[in-house]
Amino acid sequence: MNLRHRAVAAALTALAGAPALAWDAPGHRLITLLALDGMPAEAPSFLRDAETRAMIASQSCEPDRWRGTPSNYLRHENEMDHYLDVDDLSQFGLTLRTMPRLRYECVKAMVNAKRDHPERVEAYDASKDPAATREWPGMVVYSIQENYAKLQASFRTLAILEKLADPARTAQQAQARANVVYHMGVLSHFVGDSSQPLHTTRHHHGWVGENPNGYTTDRGFHAKIDGGVIAHHALTYDALRGGMKYAIKVNASDTWDDVAAYLERSFAKVEPLYQLEKTGDLMTDAGKAFITERLADGGAMLAALYSAAWASSKPTEKDVSDFVFYDKLEGATVIPPRPAVK
Numbered sequence: 183m184n185l186r187h188r189a190v191a192a193a194l195t196a197l198a199g200a201p202a203l204a205w206d207a208p209g210h211r212l213i214t215l216l217a218l219d220g221m222p223a224e225a226p227s228f229l230r231d232a233e234t235r236a237m238i239a240s241q242s243c244e245p246d247r248w249r250g251t252p253s254n255y256l257r258h259e260n261e262m263d264h265y266l267d268v269d270d271l272s273q274f275g276l277t278l279r280t281m282p283r284l285r286y287e288c289v290k291a292m293v294n295a296k297r298d299h300p301e302r303v304e305a306y307d308a309s310k311d312p313a314a315t316r317e318w319p320g321m322v323v324y325s326i327q328e329n330y331a332k333l334q335a336s337f338r339t340l341a342i343l344e345k346l347a348d349p350a351r352t353a354q355q356a357q358a359r360a361n362v363v364y365h366m367g368v369l370s371h372f373v374g375d376s377s378q379p380l381h382t383t384r385h386h387h388g389w390v391g392e393n394p395n396g397y398t399t400d401r402g403f404h405a406k407i408d409g410g411v412i413a414h415h416a417l418t419y420d421a422l423r424g425g426m427k428y429a430i431k432v433n434a435s436d437t438w439d440d441v442a443a444y445l446e447r448s449f450a451k452v453e454p455l456y457q458l459e460k461t462g463d464l465m466t467d468a469g470k471a472f473i474t475e476r477l478a479d480g481g482a483m484l485a486a487l488y489s490a491a492w493a494s495s496k497p498t499e500k501d502v503s504d505f506v507f508y509d510k511l512e513g514a515t516v517i518p519p520r521p522a523v524k
């Protein structure tokens with residue numbers, strides 16, 4: 183093995199011990215491409231280029247690459263962004279519809295619920311959780327909102343720079359496009375994760391607790407859905423794009439209700455998914471239709487968020503003049519290369 187192969191092997195070994203990542207890379211790329219296809223014709227034309235599409239599709243896997251990095255600082259911040267165990271909200275007296283709409287307000291509500299009703303909340307062993315992520319049910323509902331707003335900001339900055347069309351701002355424009363690519367990719371990841379029903383439930387790695395229906399308790403069930411079933415049914419971009427309907431619309435100025443409804447749709451599929459596994463139908467046409475529906479819902483939801491973020495980011499004249507005022511590029515229009523190093 184050369185060094186490069188060794189590094190890849192080491193990374194894969196590290197990932198093997200980690201919890202499943204939800205939709206393997208092909209699933210995330212697929213949802214991204216389906217979503218890009220659903221954007222209106224007036225959307226920025228560079229988003230139709232093959233190269234840009236490939237970049238956004240690759241970037242949609244980036245938050246899982248963060249998970250593969252052995253840093254508890256990053257794990258603590260990033261890990262919970264990938265899921266929300268909807269069925270664990272009730273122990274904190276919350277539902278998807280009543281939980282605070284701001285991330286740290288939600289943390290505060292859960293801390294208070296634990297203090298006031300410790301008997302309602304499942305025991306948590308901090309000694310087995312060095313990154314301290316398992317005390318709470320997950321944050322994906324927030325990571326979607328926050329990254330949607332970052333994408334709005336990136337679209338607006340790009341539109342401002344295009345309007346200015348200033349040759350001195352060529353590098354800024356290139357960076358603004360790169361930022362759009364970056365945030366479209368990251369948003370895609372969390373929207374994609376949420377379409378995987380096992381990212382919305384405490385039963386994320388096999389059924390836990392009371393199990394009257396005898397559902398699988400196999401921890402490998404999650405990985406099977408992420409990749410094995412998609413590969414088995416050959417659910418590729420080419421296979422799915424013909425059947426796509428882009429019927430979802432979101433409220434561009436506040437996507438909370440739309441994202442909550444999206445998570446509810448995925449959560450409603452948790453038990454049907456376990457039933458399909460139990461009957462063996464996951465690997466038949468019924469399983470194919472089930473996973474296709476989940477991927478298509480992810481693609482359509484992401485298309486709606488992309489389109490809304492873009493449409494709601496048209497800059498006003500004041501946005502443009504404010505940008506020029508605060509950016510203060512005048513006098514520094516030409517940034518030279520770094521002088522020769524001795």
Ligand SMILES: [Zn+2]
Pocket residue numbers: 203204245246264371375
């Ligand atoms: Zn993920």
